[in-house]
Amino acid sequence: MIPAFIYDFQKQLEGAVAGWNEVAQRMVGGEGKVKDVCAACNNQVLGQLDAYGKEMLRDAGLLVHNYTKCELTLEYDYAFMLRWLLKMSFNSSRTDGVHSALFERYVPFIRGLGPVPSRSQVSVLLYLARPEVLSDSRLAEESLFRITNGSAMLNPFLARICYGGIPGEQRYVLRLNIFGPAVFYIVMFKDGILPGDAASAIRSLKKSLQAQLN
Numbered sequence: 001m002i003p004a005f006i007y008d009f010q011k012q013l014e015g016a017v018a019g020w021n022e023v024a025q026r027m028v029g030g031e032g033k034v035k036d037v038c039a040a041c042n043n044q045v046l047g048q049l050d051a052y053g054k055e056m057l058r059d060a061g062l063l064v065h066n067y068t069k070c071e072l073t074l075e076y077d078y079a080f081m082l083r084w085l086l087k088m089s090f091n092s093s094r095t096d097g098v099h100s101a102l103f104e105r106y107v108p109f110i111r112g113l114g115p116v117p118s119r120s121q122v123s124v125l126l127y128l129a130r131p132e133v134l135s136d137s138r139l140a141e142e143s144l145f146r147i148t149n150g151s152a153m154l155n156p157f158l159a160r161i162c163y164g165g166i167p168g169e170q171r172y173v174l175r176l177n178i179f180g181p182a183v184f185y186i187v188m189f190k191d192g193i194l195p196g197d198a199a200s201a202i203r204s205l206k207k208s209l210q211a212q213l214n
Helices: 004-014 039-059 078-096 100-110 142-148 195-213
Strands: 018-021 026-029 122-128 159-164 172-179 182-189
Touching: 004 039, 039 078, 078 100, 078 122, 078 159, 078 172, 078 182, 122 195, 172 195, 182 195
Parallel strands: none
Antiparallel strands: 018 026, 122 182, 159 172, 172 182
16 A cells, blocks of 8 residues: 555665554554556556655655654645545555545546546645654664654654544545655545535634644
């Protein structure tokens, strides 16, 4: 589910990677894969999306082991970015069955064969996690020093494909793709949501996220 280039990058620092497996309900090592994708789709169409995602993250300076900035400039092609984000989230949802039906209508788009979903169908928000300021005592910890290289700011690279929600919110499903400090919120609206209602939901979500981040 998480692209191979992310695993390769993490192994540069960690030597091995592990992550939470929702189905197994435990930490597992190694790279998760979806095995029922044909070779042509995986190597050509979907492989191109991972190549685009790698370039986008790299050019934004996100492929670093410790992101200490408090700002981010991200240049992107919206259609390519959305296809990539949906592809990863869809594959993740297929492992546990949660929300997988919501993605079916967007499979042609993910494969480059369908139109871009409207913002009242799918929207994307990006938030940047701020670095933690380490105390003098924690600066000396070997495990942290290996990541920070002596910097007082800690914002280690991690990758997660998951989902969340806002209590009481029924208009959409919220999926998250996290790469380092960059948190991509994929807002997948349910059928029948009008553009005005979708815009209102996005405004409410922004307020909720801002309140949590502050």
